[in-house]
Amino acid sequence: MSLKHLASGSSCPPLAKGNLRLYSMKYCPYAQRTRLVLAAKKIPHDIVNINLVDKPHWFMEKTPLGKVPLLELQDGSVIYESLIVDDYLDEKYSEVPLYPKDPYKKAKDRILIGDFDKITPLFISLKSQDILTVQASFDGIVKILNNFEEELKKRETKYFSGSQPGMVDFTIWPWAERLELFKYKDAQYVLPEEQLPHLLLWIQRMKENDAVRESYLSPDKHFAFLQTFLSGSVNYDIDN
Amino acid sequence: MSLKHLASGSSCPPLAKGNLRLYSMKYCPYAQRTRLVLAAKKIPHDIVNINLVDKPHWFMEKTPLGKVPLLELQDGSVIYESLIVDDYLDEKYSEVPLYPKDPYKKAKDRILIGDFDKITPLFISLKSQDILTVQASFDGIVKILNNFEEELKKRETKYFSGSQPGMVDFTIWPWAERLELFKYKDAQYVLPEEQLPHLLLWIQRMKENDAVRESYLSPDKHFAFLQTFLSGSVNYDIDN
Numbered sequence: 001m002s003l004k005h006l007a008s009g010s011s012c013p014p015l016a017k018g019n020l021r022l023y024s025m026k027y028c029p030y031a032q033r034t035r036l037v038l039a040a041k042k043i044p045h046d047i048v049n050i051n052l053v054d055k056p057h058w059f060m061e062k063t064p065l066g067k068v069p070l071l072e073l074q075d076g077s078v079i080y081e082s083l084i085v086d087d088y089l090d091e092k093y094s095e096v097p098l099y100p101k102d103p104y105k106k107a108k109d110r111i112l113i114g115d116f117d118k119i120t121p122l123f124i125s126l127k128s129q130d131i132l133t134v135q136a137s138f139d140g141i142v143k144i145l146n147n148f149e150e151e152l153k154k155r156e157t158k159y160f161s162g163s164q165p166g167m168v169d170f171t172i173w174p175w176a177e178r179l180e181l182f183k184y185k186d187a188q189y190v191l192p193e194e195q196l197p198h199l200l201l202w203i204q205r206m207k208e209n210d211a212v213r214e215s216y217l218s219p220d221k222h223f224a225f226l227q228t229f230l231s232g233s234v235n236y237d238i239d240n
Numbered sequence: 241m242s243l244k245h246l247a248s249g250s251s252c253p254p255l256a257k258g259n260l261r262l263y264s265m266k267y268c269p270y271a272q273r274t275r276l277v278l279a280a281k282k283i284p285h286d287i288v289n290i291n292l293v294d295k296p297h298w299f300m301e302k303t304p305l306g307k308v309p310l311l312e313l314q315d316g317s318v319i320y321e322s323l324i325v326d327d328y329l330d331e332k333y334s335e336v337p338l339y340p341k342d343p344y345k346k347a348k349d350r351i352l353i354g355d356f357d358k359i360t361p362l363f364i365s366l367k368s369q370d371i372l373t374v375q376a377s378f379d380g381i382v383k384i385l386n387n388f389e390e391e392l393k394k395r396e397t398k399y400f401s402g403s404q405p406g407m408v409d410f411t412i413w414p415w416a417e418r419l420e421l422f423k424y425k426d427a428q429y430v431l432p433e434e435q436l437p438h439l440l441l442w443i444q445r446m447k448e449n450d451a452v453r454e455s456y457l458s459p460d461k462h463f464a465f466l467q468t469f470l471s472g473s474v475n476y477d478i479d480n
Contacts, residue, residue, distance in 0.1 A: 073344065079344070081350075084354070091346070092344070103328050103331035104328065110321075114321055
C-alpha cells in the first residue's frame with residue numbers, strides 16, 4: 001500500500017477481500033488515535049493516506065464529512081469520528097480491552113478523555129505568529145495538564161489505564177507527542193518537570209510503547225510538516 | 241424528595257443508603273436525557289433539583305463543573321456529562337439495553353447522536369429578538385432534521401432504535417420536545433409535514449411513551465419557563 005497521500009485524480013486502491021482499511025493522514029492527531037488502537041490490538045489492516053486539501057472524488061463518496069480517520073469495514077461500510085471508531089474497535093476486537101470492565105471506571109476514563117478536549121484547540125496557536133497568543137495557549141495547556149498530573153498521581157499506575165496503556169492513554173497521546181512543537185516557538189515552552197513529574201515520566205514510557213512507535217514522529221518531523229502548512233503549500237509527503 | 245430547586249443556603253437532602261440520585265434541573269434538556277434513561281430502564285432513584293443560577297455550596301463540592309445532570313452513586317462517587325452518564329447506566333443496568341448489541345450498529349447510532357449536536361446550539365435563537373436569527377436557526381434545524389427523516393425512513397422502524405425507543409431516541413428527544421417553542425416566535429415555525437412525515441410520526445409516538453411521559457412538559461410550560469429566563473429573573477419553580 002503506497003504511503004503517499006492520494007489526491008483528486010487518483011484511483012482508490014482496491015480493498016483486499018476480508019481486509020479492514022483505515023483512511024488516514026500521516027500528521028493528523030485524530031487519525032493517529034485510531035492508528036494507535038489498531039496497533040495496540042494488533043488488528044490486521046491497511047492504511048490509505050488522503051490528501052486533505054485536494055481530496056479524491058472517491059473518498060468524498062465514502063464519507064459525507066470528508067474527514068479522517070475513516071474506517072472501512074470488510075463489507076465496504078464505514079465508521080467515522082475518532083472516538084466512535086476507537087470504541088467500535090474496542091468492542092469488536094475485545095481480546096485486548098482498552099477500557100476498564102467496570103462501568104464506573106469506564107465512565108471516569110471517558111470523562112478524562114472529555115476533559116482533554118479543552119487542550120486540543122489550544123494547539124492552533126502553533127500556527128500563530130502572535131507571541132501573546134502562543135504564551136496564553138501554552139500556559140492554558142500546562143494548567144489543564146495539571147489535572148492529568150494529579151489524576152495519574154492518584155491512580156498510582158504507570159499509565160492512565162493501568163500497567164499498560166489503554167484508551168485514555170492512546171486518545172490523548174497524539175497531542176502529547178506534539179507538545180514539543182512549542183519549543184520551536186521559544187525555548188522556554190517546555191513542560192515544567194517540577195510541576196508535572198508523573199506526566200513527564202508517562203510521556204517517556206509512552207514513547208517506548210510498541211504501538212506508539214508505529215506512528216511516532218519526532219518533533220523535527222512534525223515541525224517540518226507544520227512549516228509546509230504555514231507556507232500555504234502543505235506537503236503531506238515531505239517525509240515519504 | 242422536594243421538587244423545588246435547591247439554592248445556596250439550602251442543605252443537601254440526605255442520601256438514603258443504597259439509593260441512586262440524579263441532580264437535575266426540571267427544564268434542562270441534558271438532565272432530561274438521563275431522566276429518560278432512568279425511566280426507560282426503571283432504575284430506582286431519587287431526584288434533587290438544583291437552582292443553576294444560585295448553586296448550593298454542597299453541590300459545587302460534588303462536581304467541579306457545577307453542571308447537571310450529575311449522577312451520584314450509592315457510595316457517593318459521581319459521574320457527569322449526559323452521554324457518559326447515560327452510557328454508564330446502559331452498561332451497569334444492562335437488562336434493558338438501549339444500544340444495539342452489534343458494535344457496528346452501535347457505532348452508527350453514536351454517529352447519529354453526534355450529528356444531532358449540530359442542532360442543539362440553534363435553540364439559543366429562542367432567546368433572540370432578531371427575527372432573521374430565529375429564521376436562520378429554524379431553517380437550519382429543519383435542514384439537519386431532514387437527515388434524521390431519511391435515516392428513520394431507511395431504518396423502517398417506529399423508533400430510531402427499533403420497535404422500542406433506545407439511546408438515540410432518548411438522547412435527541414429533549415430537543416424534539418422543545419421544537420414547538422419556535423411557534424411562539426411566529427406561527428410559521430412548525431415542522432413541515434410533507435418534508436418530515438416519519439419524524440413527525442416519531443414525535444407523536446414518543447409523546448405516548450411511558451418514559452417520556454414522566455418528564456414531558458407541554459410547550460406552554462417550556463415557554464412559561466423561557467419567559468422567566470428572558471425576563472432576567474429565571475424561575476425554576478414556576479410550576480412546582
